[in-house]
Amino acid sequence: MEFVNGKTRTCGLIGNPVEHTLSPLIHNTLSGFTGLNQIYVPLHVETGFLEDAVKGAYALNFLGMNVTVPYKSDVISYVKEIDPVAKNIGAVNTLVRMDGGYKGYNTDMLGLFRGMQSEGINIEGEEIILIGAGGAARAVAFLCAMKGAKQVYLMNRTLEKAELVANEINEALHLSCVVPMKLEDYGLLPDKKYLAIQGTSIGLHPNVEAAPIMDPQFYEKVHTGYDLIYNPEKTKFMQLVEDAGGKSYNGLKMLLYQGVIAFELFTGKSISEEQANKVHDKMMKAMKQHE
Ligand code: NAP
Numbered sequence: 001m002e003f004v005n006g007k008t009r010t011c012g013l014i015g016n017p018v019e020h021t022l023s024p025l026i027h028n029t030l031s032g033f034t035g036l037n038q039i040y041v042p043l044h045v046e047t048g049f050l051e052d053a054v055k056g057a058y059a060l061n062f063l064g065m066n067v068t069v070p071y072k073s074d075v076i077s078y079v080k081e082i083d084p085v086a087k088n089i090g091a092v093n094t095l096v097r098m099d100g101g102y103k104g105y106n107t108d109m110l111g112l113f114r115g116m117q118s119e120g121i122n123i124e125g126e127e128i129i130l131i132g133a134g135g136a137a138r139a140v141a142f143l144c145a146m147k148g149a150k151q152v153y154l155m156n157r158t159l160e161k162a163e164l165v166a167n168e169i170n171e172a173l174h175l176s177c178v179v180p181m182k183l184e185d186y187g188l189l190p191d192k193k194y195l196a197i198q199g200t201s202i203g204l205h206p207n208v209e210a211a212p213i214m215d216p217q218f219y220e221k222v223h224t225g226y227d228l229i230y231n232p233e234k235t236k237f238m239q240l241v242e243d244a245g246g247k248s249y250n251g252l253k254m255l256l257y258q259g260v261i262a263f264e265l266f267t268g269k270s271i272s273e274e275q276a277n278k279v280h281d282k283m284m285k286a287m288k289q290h291e
Helices: 023-034 050-059 074-078 084-089 107-118 135-146 159-173 183-188 236-243 252-267 273-289
Strands: 009-015 038-044 064-067 094-098 101-105 127-131 151-156 178-182 194-198 222-227 247-249
Touching (some): 009 023, 023 252, 050 074, 050 101, 064 252, 084 101, 151 159, 236 247
Parallel strands (some): 009 038, 009 064, 151 178
Antiparallel strands (some): 064 094
16 A cells, blocks of 8 residues: 555454454555555454444445454344355354445355465365364364365364364254364374364464374374464474474465455455465565564
8 A cells, every 4th residue: 555545445454452463464465466545454442342343434434344353253243244154153254345234254264265275285075183173163164064075073172162063063064074072082083194174272372382282193194284373384283294294284374365355355356376475475574574
């Protein structure tokens, strides 16, 4: 964004905290690439002000918004319409302006899918281990089931949570592919090679020496490991996957593509993989500067 004038459209990120977000970098770079007169700003919203924030943004003619922690579920009460996929997941991270309010979408899940596609990682027909059953893992489990995974072993420290999520997804999609397991029972997994997705907060900076499973034997079963965490760039989980001969990826592309898809929804423009890769390089540089 070289300058702001009377015709500049505004988008923003609602959350608390928002101070370390990379979303302005993603969106403002894409505005530059597409030549749109549009700016994206962080919007710190205090507890209790979410409804005011959404209504205020609409009144102020904001084109669109992203929503982050802790408001992704609560914001559903304040949207005019909701995309069926976001409704199923129970979380909205993107608000797209429409007549009389905003329509809520979930681009986290679609972002992970596009990020995986760009790395050549398959979901359809795969046997998948998904570690975690929190907000992010729930969305990933939906994605895997919707995109035709053969089996999803949903492994969580608290078995009840994994059972709840697995039941919800199997019921919503009329499937039976999501199988809940207790994390410590990883030794019971059938002897095969899996795509393993790490969806817990274990290993996140500054606890960089931690992984949800430390046993090297587990990683013998993993052909590809995908960690939703992107800070550090290589998590302990990723290192353990590589030590056992597998390929590993971090969650930066997921973050990138949730932003790319939100930008496309806000503007109706399509972003090429080449443009997305340029944004990815800028994100990597920005993260290195903050180390
Ligand atoms: P969350 O809702 O708080 O879920 C946390 C999960 O981690 C739960 O399954 C929890 O298990 C498990 N967990 C936490 N501490 C544990 C421990 N000591 N031992 C075993 N399990 C433990 O978090 P979230 O919002 O889903 O986010 C999870 C991660 O995804 C975060 O690191 C976040 O940065 C990342 N993420 C990345 C992107 C991206 O764009 N790349 C987007 C969203 C999230 P219990 O159920 O047993 O408590």
